[in-house]
Amino acid sequence: MSELYLFDTYERQVRQFQPLEAGKVGLYCCGPTVYNYAHIGNLRTYIFEDLLYRALKMNGYEVNFVMNITDVGHLTSDADSGEDKMEVGSKRTGMTAWQMADFYTQAFQKDLKRLNINFPDTWCRATDHIKEQIEFIEDLEKKGFTYQTSDGIYFDSRKLSSYGQLARLDIEGLMAGARVDNERQHVTDFALWKFSPADEQRQMEWPSPWGTGFPGWHIECSAMSAKYLGDYFDIHCGGEDHIPIHHTNEIAQTEASRGTRLANFWMHGYFLQLDNAKMSKSAVFLTLDRLIEKGIDPGVYRYFCLTAHYRTQMSFTWSSLEANGVALKRLYQAAYDWGAPGTLLDEYMARFNACINDDLNLPRALAVTWDLIRSNEEPSAKKATILAFDQIFGLDIANYQPQVVEIPADIQKLAEARAVARKEKNWPLSDELRDTALAAGYIIEDTREGWQIKKQ
RNA sequence: GGACGGAUAGCCAAGCGGUUAGGCAGUGGACUGCAACUCCAUUUAGACGAGUUCGACUCUCGUUCCGUCCUCCA
Numbered sequence: 001m002s003e004l005y006l007f008d009t010y011e012r013q014v015r016q017f018q019p020l021e022a023g024k025v026g027l028y029c030c031g032p033t034v035y036n037y038a039h040i041g042n043l044r045t046y047i048f049e050d051l052l053y054r055a056l057k058m059n060g061y062e063v064n065f066v067m068n069i070t071d072v073g074h075l076t077s078d079a080d081s082g083e084d085k086m087e088v089g090s091k092r093t094g095m096t097a098w099q100m101a102d103f104y105t106q107a108f109q110k111d112l113k114r115l116n117i118n119f120p121d122t123w124c125r126a127t128d129h130i131k132e133q134i135e136f137i138e139d140l141e142k143k144g145f146t147y148q149t150s151d152g153i154y155f156d157s158r159k160l161s162s163y164g165q166l167a168r169l170d171i172e173g174l175m176a177g178a179r180v181d182n183e184r185q186h187v188t189d190f191a192l193w194k195f196s197p198a199d200e201q202r203q204m205e206w207p208s209p210w211g212t213g214f215p216g217w218h219i220e221c222s223a224m225s226a227k228y229l230g231d232y233f234d235i236h237c238g239g240e241d242h243i244p245i246h247h248t249n250e251i252a253q254t255e256a257s258r259g260t261r262l263a264n265f266w267m268h269g270y271f272l273q274l275d276n277a278k279m280s281k282s283a284v285f286l287t288l289d290r291l292i293e294k295g296i297d298p299g300v301y302r303y304f305c306l307t308a309h310y311r312t313q314m315s316f317t318w319s320s321l322e323a324n325g326v327a328l329k330r331l332y333q334a335a336y337d338w339g340a341p342g343t344l345l346d347e348y349m350a351r352f353n354a355c356i357n358d359d360l361n362l363p364r365a366l367a368v369t370w371d372l373i374r375s376n377e378e379p380s381a382k383k384a385t386i387l388a389f390d391q392i393f394g395l396d397i398a399n400y401q402p403q404v405v406e407i408p409a410d411i412q413k414l415a416e417a418r419a420v421a422r423k424e425k426n427w428p429l430s431d432e433l434r435d436t437a438l439a440a441g442y443i444i445e446d447t448r449e450g451w452q453i454k455k456q
Numbered sequence: 457g458g459a460c461g462g463a464u465a466g467c468c469a470a471g472c473g474g475u476u477a478g479g480c481a482g483u484g485g486a487c488u489g490c491a492a493c494u495c496c497a498u499u500u501a502g503a504c505g506a507g508u509u510c511g512a513c514u515c516u517c518g519u520u521c522c523g524u525c526c527u528c529c530a
Contacts (some may be wrong), residue, residue, distance in 0.1 A: 187526080367471095
C-alpha cells in the first residue's frame, strides 16, 4: 500500500499524512446550518468528506469522526451583523427555531443516507454545548483576547500575530477598504457572544456571565472539537468558503486559548457551480429531492461528484449529470454480468490505491476502473476488484440489480407475434409490432437467445 | 478596489517539461433482415500575448475572463 498524501490548505501543499497518534485519526467536519434544505453544492462537500473518511479507513486508521450541526448563531452576514439565520428561517417556515432545526437536521441526514455517506461517530449540536462555548469565551477573556461592545463580546484579532495565516489574509489590504460600522475595533475582529436585543425576546437565548444572548458562529467549532477530539487533532474539513472567515476565526480562538492551530491538516471541498456562479446565489436552488423528482438516482449524483477532483470547482449541467448516469449504468451492468467475486487483481488494486492516496484522485481512480472494465481479466477477478474499489466509491455495486419491469400481457403478446413474424421474415409486420410496443413505452430487443423487453 | 484560487476538445473532467487520462456525445466498423444492446477503432484540446528551454498544455511575466472572501458604489 502506498503512503497517503493529502493537500493541506494551511501549508498550501500536498503533505504526507501522519497521524498524531499511531493508527488513529481525529476528523472534524463543519456540518450544516439547519435553516433550510442542503442543496447539491453543499452535498458535494459531504461527499468529499465521506471519500476522505473511507480513504482513511482503507489505510487502516481508526477514525473518530465528528460533525457539528449549527442550530444557532449563524448570522445572515458574516460580518457579525444582520439577523440570525435561524430566526429568519423560523419566520419563513412558521416553525419555531427549535422545530425547524430538528426538521432540517433530519432532512440533511436523509440526504446523507441516500448518497451513501457515512454518518459521523458523533453529531454535536451547538445548542447542546452552550456551557462549553461560554467556558471557552471565559478562557479567552482571562487571557486578554476579548473586549465588550454594546452588542456583544468580541475577539481582538490584533492580539494574535498569526491571525489570517490559513487564508494568507492581507490585513493591510482588508483595512484599506474596511467599513467602520459598529463598535468593532478592527476589521478582522468577530463576535464570540452576542447580546439579545433589549426590546426583543429571542427564541434561542441563554444566560451568560456577560448577559443574556447567544454564541457567535465560530466558537462552537473550537469548543466542540476540543471536547470531542482534543485541542489539536488530525484533520479539519469544510467548504472552501470557510477558509477566509470561519476557519480563520476558529484557528484564532484555539490558538489564543490553547496555543495550537486546532488541526494538523485543513482540507476544503470546492464549490459546485451552476451557470458559473456559486449555487446558493443562483436563482436555482437544487436539492437532492429535485434530482429524484426528475428521475435521477442519488447514486448518479455521487458518481458525478467522483468524476472531478474535490479541490476544483465543478460545473453542474443537466447534460453532464445525465452523461454520468449513462456511464454509471454501464458500470453497474458490467459488474453485475461478471457474477460472483473471485480473487483480487493486485496490479489494479495497486494502481487504484495509488490514485486514492494521491490526495484522493477519484477521477484517476475512475479511469483505472474503466481500464478494468475493458480488460480481458477473469470476470470473477474483475468483480472482486471492483467491489474493493467500491469501498471508496460507495456506489453500492454489490447490490445492483437490473431493473425488473412488469411486462403487461398485451406487450408480451406483441413480442410473441413479432417473433412469429420474424420467423416468417415478414419484416414490415415485425417492425410495425415493435413500433407499437415502443409507442406504449416498451423496447423490444433481439438477443442471441431470443427477444427481451425493456421499459423505455 | 484588495487577498486567494482557477481557465484543457461538442459537454463534464485528469495527469504530465518530451511518451493514450477517463466518461458522455459524435464518426467508422463488427453483430442485426433493419434497428437497439454490446464489442472494436477513432476525429476534435489546452483563454490571449510575451519569455525561459533542444522542446511548454505543464515553468515565469503580463492581459482578459471566471470563482471565493472582504470592501466600495448603487
